[in-house]
Amino acid sequence: MSITYLEAIREAQAKLLRDDERVFIYGQDVGGTFGGAFKATKGLAREFPGRVLNTPISEDAIVGTAIGAALHGMRPIVEMQFADFSSLALNQILNNAGTHYWRTNVPVPITIRLPSGGTKGSGPFHSQSMESIYAHYPGLIVMTPATVEDAYTMLIEAVAIDDPVVYCEHKYLYYHLKADKLPTEGLPAGKARIAREGRDLTIVTYSAMVQEALAVAEELASDGFEIEVVDLRTVKPLDTDTVLASVARTGRLLCVGESFPWGGATAEVIARVTSEGFHLLDAPPQRVNAKDTPIPYHPNLWSVHRPNAKSIAAKARNLLRE
Amino acid sequence: MSITYLEAIREAQAKLLRDDERVFIYGQDVGGTFGGAFKATKGLAREFPGRVLNTPISEDAIVGTAIGAALHGMRPIVEMQFADFSSLALNQILNNAGTHYWRTNVPVPITIRLPSGGTKGSGPFHSQSMESIYAHYPGLIVMTPATVEDAYTMLIEAVAIDDPVVYCEHKYLYYHLKADKLPTEGLPAGKARIAREGRDLTIVTYSAMVQEALAVAEELASDGFEIEVVDLRTVKPLDTDTVLASVARTGRLLCVGESFPWGGATAEVIARVTSEGFHLLDAPPQRVNAKDTPIPYHPNLWSVHRPNAKSIAAKARNLLRE
Amino acid sequence: MLQTAQRSSETIKTKAVPHERFLEAFRWMLLARTFEEKLVSLYRGGLITGGVYIGKGQEAVSVACGLFLQKGDIFAPLIRDQAGRSAFGEPLVDVARTYLGSRQGPMRGRDGNIHRGLPRQGQLAMISHLGAMVSVTVGALMAKRFKGEKNFIGLSCIGEGGMQTGSFHEGMNLAAVEQVPLVIVATNNHYAYSTPNEREFACAELVDRAKGYGFEGYNLDGTDLSACLDVIGSAVKRARAGRPPQLLVASTLRLSGHGEHDDASYVTDEIKREPFAQDCLKRADKLIVDLNLVDAKRLQGWRDDAAAQVDQAITTAQKEAAPDANEDWCAISTRALVDQAQ
């Protein structure tokens, strides 16, 4: 048997619906015989009648409704059709869900699934990675699973957590990434994972870029370099300890993220490492991000816009030379 | 004569309306005899009939309308009643205004004024600093004036610029900050300013925190330290050159911002300095930001939540000791 | 099912509203007015930080919102709903605590003035962004249905200004799609802050929007307590009986500034002479006197009682400690996850 990243997300939701009657799924096209634009909820509406519900095209109200339901005992999972459309629910996410516990002492256990990141030909409005926006504001946990196993266990954990979780699943991994079977347990949220050990350079990354980083590590291994790859898993909370420990071993830091270059996860990691572990570094920390333009439609442009094994490897080689 | 930061904003708009018939002002309560929640447009509706227009409570449509008007030859200035409410216009700002030029080759010359930042007793929804959200996405210029003079010249420049400008004016400075007269010219957008020269430590900051940084510099001067204060003026584009040149002189970097701690302008500055000017640093770069919770209502809490001269000075002293 | 009707009820002599209910409502209104007058004087004296937003002129609508709700119902009050909040069960001392920033208040000094709530008791804590609480109410009602609860309804308040937000539209539409037992009480007080109706909407009647969503819609005179009790009470009954969601649009004038920092000099004299500019409390008071429902002494007793309650609430809250800045500054409840690095 082999299971994809997308199937893991579907299986996690099936399990959640099965095990916890407080769970329901809410979003555009998630229900009926259709099961979502990416089929992440395929079959669930039939298996769990009345608990997988289609909504109007009303992102703000979808999240508002989930908040209200969560306040009164439910554990809603919201699917945004694309992460990009969550810009319209952002106010409810940041200002309502994100502030509620701190203001009232009553937590808001909602999980918002954001199909994120670029795929070929998807263009400016179906390719965005928004984790840095959500992580900037207080009150939210922001997950960015990079493996089939994490996609599964982290979604289950997201629903268990009493706080609002923004779960950024990467569309590029949906079909590309496969595992033999689903795990029974995983690392907890807030813990980074050493995806590959090394001692010459640390690449800190998350989501689809973990695969690119691993490819770079493989490539550079043939040149005799041992690259350590840290998969952040959750960009907020961010596991500074694991990152620092890795940099302590390698002395070199390269941060890679698929979102836009100004601010965001890669800047945050560098700011933390340099302020808390400055003397661990033998060379200037470096970043690779997407370019500072909207995400292009044409594959020629897109393949250059997003970081990839080639651009990451180039940066890594430079850094190893310093 | 003496003129406040708020009056400078009003005067800039009066001048713009006078000099350029393409300019109009659009927003909640900006018109009539009222002239805006903060009176930034006081008297303008009478002086410029039909060009200072009240709107319904419809942030998304307000910005959408401004975009449409800009595409057809106007130079709209949008006033958000508070920056915090721009979360509801964020989709139009990021995905419509921010992408339009790159997609179509037709620029969108709108200026969006965001009354930003904390003041006593304003609480979670009337205190936010959103520059880091807008700067993260491509296609926008994000201004954060810290002086009366900049408030004036930068607003005039914002309207002249063909691209969308998010102009973050700080509410705390509205009445607190005064100048003798209005300047006839200023530094261009994208250029940082050395607000005070020094050679022991560089504080990089912007908006209301410039005043706090200057107070810290003054305070530490009596202990014999010379603090250089860099006012970024625009957080995007960000003037890395001026920052690096300052760090080259002082060897020490402290970044201060009023927005939330994860990501954002302070992380971006540190990431740039450490990746491009690592060897200029004699000590780990440090940050002071607001705390990672919503912005509290009670003055006791608020005064601790936001960075201030005391917390900045403490961090600066530590850094000078390293 | 979709008709839009105009109801009016000139006096309580219509028998639609029993005297007891009317008098009970009147006392809540009195309490709210007395309390808010006190808040205003504290604010003027510099004893309240931040803003003070009062419901003067809107107490009749508001009280009717709170009065017909029961334990198990969901109430989403807004800026001008002191009367309704009290009638629904919010302790006055909690309001005082919120305005004065006591650490013992429900918001513990973290949030102030109108942004308070008791979500566990069904009173939602509004965020400032208008329109946002409608869908939250819908979600709470869905949760109750999921859990098999019975006989609950939700009531969400809005101003005519807030009706123009996208969030309000989406929430209202979703309520109809989900067929939850929701009553939306909109108060058209003719201004959103300084902006008059002409710059807010261009339809002849806001209540005409009901039909376009599948709501039942009714207008009401917000200055007439008896009408408010009748129309809002009936809508609550219909919602409980499983009818479609209800939209009520009350007409009033805000008899204060937008907040106490605002002198409302933009309110025209012309509008102040409109019927909807009447003071609902004075009208109710006059009716009580005219119909001799309660004698002067008892009425005075009620006033004294309101003043005493207000004094006690304020005095209690004023004695309480302010929040301690040495807290752990953690915005999530799952503390084990908190990022130690920040």
Next chain:
Amino acid sequence: MLQTAQRSSETIKTKAVPHERFLEAFRWMLLARTFEEKLVSLYRGGLITGGVYIGKGQEAVSVACGLFLQKGDIFAPLIRDQAGRSAFGEPLVDVARTYLGSRQGPMRGRDGNIHRGLPRQGQLAMISHLGAMVSVTVGALMAKRFKGEKNFIGLSCIGEGGMQTGSFHEGMNLAAVEQVPLVIVATNNHYAYSTPNEREFACAELVDRAKGYGFEGYNLDGTDLSACLDVIGSAVKRARAGRPPQLLVASTLRLSGHGEHDDASYVTDEIKREPFAQDCLKRADKLIVDLNLVDAKRLQGWRDDAAAQVDQAITTAQKEAAPDANEDWCAISTRALVDQAQ
């Protein structure tokens, strides 16, 4: 002014629409259908990257949207508006270029498929976020009024799904407040992607929303070209004449998947038998034949011409170069400001 009316026009024999207009519209529909069939086959053959979204079954509504607009007007087409875009003047080769990512297209490979526009010529470039383009249209009309232009109108398209967005509500309301000459053409094709009307809204008639905004509202049969020309043409005329904004709601069925990746297996057989499921192009074609408006040979000539135009557009675009990744990657026009550090 606020009445909501039902119009129907069974055949062009009503004389409301002259033959020439009908035939002209038919040819645009034919061109759109032919072109989109070609796109579909290119997509199936793997020659188009990304999505293909077609307007099959909606050409009659769409063409009527484009046909009555003039130079100086503003058109905000949406997903299914190939016919209207062409009728308004969008060169077919530009569409081909956009789908094929030619660097010579208006979007230069940066954006694809339906997200194209020619803003300088009055055809707005939609973003995906539904509802967002209504207020942009309002703003463009305000600009024209500010500049003293005359005799312009704007027409903004939307699906019934997009009508539920907050953005749409705000845009529509603002149009009424600003009293701009706007026509909104909503097409209820009974699905938003896979979601049927029951989960989208709960009102009896979407057109009933018109009144609640101060729009004039009309229903129309989107499968009847003659009705589309009549009702949309009349609304455009009213808008030009200074009447309040117009909301038209057309009834159709999407005769394709949401996009070509979608087999639309969720569309029920029952719904496929509804009158609104008729193919507007076939209906128009049949009318032409039945009334013998054009002889078979001429009709075939039109078909051949459409095929030739499509071939030429595609062939031209296919020969053109792809965008060059060595561009300067700058999202703002004020290049002097560009941050050199990134």
